[in-house]
Amino acid sequence: MIATHALAAAGGNSPSIPAPHIEYGQLSPMLVVFGAALVGILAEAFLPRRLRAATQLGISLAGLVGGFVAVVVLAAQGHASTRAGLLAMGSVAIDGPALFLQGVILLTAVLAVLTYAEGRLEPRINGHRIDAFAAQAAAVPGGEQEREATREGLRTTEIYPLTLFAVGGMLLFPASNDLLTMFVALEVLSLPLYLMCAIARRRRLLSQEAAVKYFLLGAFASAFFLFGTALLYGYAGSLRLGEIADVVSGVAPVTPALAVTTQNDALLLIGLAMVSVGLLFKVGAVPFHSWTPDVYQGAPTPVTGFMAAATKTAAFGALLRLFYVAFPGIRWDWRPVMWGVAILTMVVGSILAVTQQDVKRLLAYSSIAHAGFILTGLIATDRRGVAAVLFYLLAYSFVTLGAFAVVTLVRDSKGEATHLSSWAGLGRRSPLLAAVFALFLLAFAGIPLTSGFTGKFAVFQAAAGGGAAPLVIVGVLSSAIAAFFYIRVIVLMFFSDPQPSGPAVAVPSALTATTIAFGVLVTLGLGLLPQYFLDLATKASIFIR
Amino acid sequence: MNAYAPILVLGAIAAAFAVGSVVMASLTGPKRYNRAKLEAYECGIEPTPQPVGGGRFPIKYYLTAMLFIVFDIEIVFLYPWAVSFDALGIFGLVEMLLFIATVFVAYAYVWRRGGLEWD
Numbered sequence: 001m002i003a004t005h006a007l008a009a010a011g012g013n014s015p016s017i018p019a020p021h022i023e024y025g026q027l028s029p030m031l032v033v034f035g036a037a038l039v040g041i042l043a044e045a046f047l048p049r050r051l052r053a054a055t056q057l058g059i060s061l062a063g064l065v066g067g068f069v070a071v072v073v074l075a076a077q078g079h080a081s082t083r084a085g086l087l088a089m090g091s092v093a094i095d096g097p098a099l100f101l102q103g104v105i106l107l108t109a110v111l112a113v114l115t116y117a118e119g120r121l122e123p124r125i126n127g128h129r130i131d132a133f134a135a136q137a138a139a140v141p142g143g144e145q146e147r148e149a150t151r152e153g154l155r156t157t158e159i160y161p162l163t164l165f166a167v168g169g170m171l172l173f174p175a176s177n178d179l180l181t182m183f184v185a186l187e188v189l190s191l192p193l194y195l196m197c198a199i200a201r202r203r204r205l206l207s208q209e210a211a212v213k214y215f216l217l218g219a220f221a222s223a224f225f226l227f228g229t230a231l232l233y234g235y236a237g238s239l240r241l242g243e244i245a246d247v248v249s250g251v252a253p254v255t256p257a258l259a260v261t262t263q264n265d266a267l268l269l270i271g272l273a274m275v276s277v278g279l280l281f282k283v284g285a286v287p288f289h290s291w292t293p294d295v296y297q298g299a300p301t302p303v304t305g306f307m308a309a310a311t312k313t314a315a316f317g318a319l320l321r322l323f324y325v326a327f328p329g330i331r332w333d334w335r336p337v338m339w340g341v342a343i344l345t346m347v348v349g350s351i352l353a354v355t356q357q358d359v360k361r362l363l364a365y366s367s368i369a370h371a372g373f374i375l376t377g378l379i380a381t382d383r384r385g386v387a388a389v390l391f392y393l394l395a396y397s398f399v400t401l402g403a404f405a406v407v408t409l410v411r412d413s414k415g416e417a418t419h420l421s422s423w424a425g426l427g428r429r430s431p432l433l434a435a436v437f438a439l440f441l442l443a444f445a446g447i448p449l450t451s452g453f454t455g456k457f458a459v460f461q462a463a464a465g466g467g468a469a470p471l472v473i474v475g476v477l478s479s480a481i482a483a484f485f486y487i488r489v490i491v492l493m494f495f496s497d498p499q500p501s502g503p504a505v506a507v508p509s510a511l512t513a514t515t516i517a518f519g520v521l522v523t524l525g526l527g528l529l530p531q532y533f534l535d536l537a538t539k540a541s542i543f544i545r
Numbered sequence: 546m547n548a549y550a551p552i553l554v555l556g557a558i559a560a561a562f563a564v565g566s567v568v569m570a571s572l573t574g575p576k577r578y579n580r581a582k583l584e585a586y587e588c589g590i591e592p593t594p595q596p597v598g599g600g601r602f603p604i605k606y607y608l609t610a611m612l613f614i615v616f617d618i619e620i621v622f623l624y625p626w627a628v629s630f631d632a633l634g635i636f637g638l639v640e641m642l643l644f645i646a647t648v649f650v651a652y653a654y655v656w657r658r659g660g661l662e663w664d
Contacts, residue, residue, distance in 0.1 A: 016632045017629065017632045017633050017637075019633065019634060019635075019636035019637070020636075038647065038650045041650050041651065041653075041654050042650055042653060042654075044654060045653045045654040045656070045657035045658065046653070046657060138604075
């Protein structure tokens, strides 16, 4: 009898489970991009082959630009400042840093997608235009199936929806206010990237090797993140970053049922360390950097550019939110560790870059060194630090995209000529291209009048203000080492004789040209007139809890 | 300790059942071997002959298994929702339709790309 009553109550007609409140409007940048990705999959399924590439480019650009417009509208409505808030029952935070980084990621992705669509660099096959991606990624490298697919001029147009999915994850990553949401975002951004690394048209084996390495190490790092999340849940009894912060600072009342584990400092410290490992892997900080050179080298160059710029932006956003929202209360515990990581990252990245002979590996080690410079801004633990990191990420993204886009243009009969020796004398063959690449290298080195200088100055100033002056000294010294190898490449391009059988510089279509031009524009713009964007970053530097 | 006694008992019964079944089968079962029975058991892979250079194995099985998992997960979400359908109201219905539509997009892609054909 009693059981019948219980059943009747559970199966009653009135809604007894309160529906969660979801703010679709404020989540629209992510929803637009995910929606475009789904449309892309449907296009992939139902459109005839010859229409796919152009349609996919259109869908991707529409989705990414639409997402960017949504970000700008949200920011204009004040969601970056006065109306910033927690959404979706507290699991997503839309605030200044989130919207700023989402904007950077979307712009980066727009330019990266333009380089994907470049069809002028590879020689035509039977009249078919082909791009940087494998004809049929599942075929054995060098096998009969692959030859046939290449003859038919097939292209892997799935790269576009994959990119959109990755971008969707990247948009969520710096906005996630909950460790589990952060984990989901991490996976959503990582899984497509693993696939995208594997589909280079040339050097298939190297590309597949890169993907396997990235996948195995990435899965390992994700496991660290998840295990750390579990420990932190044991510590705080909550996954929300704000509630963890309350437990850390002792404000929150202890739930009696969790009294055994709550406020157990061992759980807190081990959990924080493991979650940080997961995130530091994604930003490519030493000692979790070993995947970077192999993956950057093996992945198709347009993908490398996208990955280097957008993944780093998203992952630093998440790292900032984690440390500034959830763990400001124990900064005296994590700061010394991050000091060590930052010093190692700057020094190892800069020194190993000196010995590199491949331009893609060189840029990979340079990206490791830059991760170290950005970490010094994170260590400042104040608003200026956040603003400096935001600005640095904006500046760095465009330089990186531009530099990798230039790498796609220097080619010989085997595809891209990435060995540095073949870049000798490039300045005489193609002064314009060499000058553009030199500009990007100078920006990487942080020479004044480029965006790199402003960014580096901002993070070092913030770090010095936050009491990390020794770190700044190490940073400046590693910058000097780094400047050595950037300038070595410039000298190689302009002051050595070109090889007789050296590479040629391909003339790109308007697509790649736009990306490079935009890179140059942003690099010079942020170097000469940085004030507007510095102000923007400063305005966007408050995290909501 | 008392609280764990049933678990230990269950473990003991499970172990006894597993070992007992194997022993009983070898004692009482008829022994008629054929080729298929002597092959090593591997999901979806033909263990012999080894592919040249340790290279490739058929991926068809994995594709099917992966699809199975996709729909399995869908059911995992659908089932509890269907049980308390009216408790969640319109919100639950809309979200579930969105979820099914998303899975359907993947399904359409697999179908059009020939993922459902065995050969």
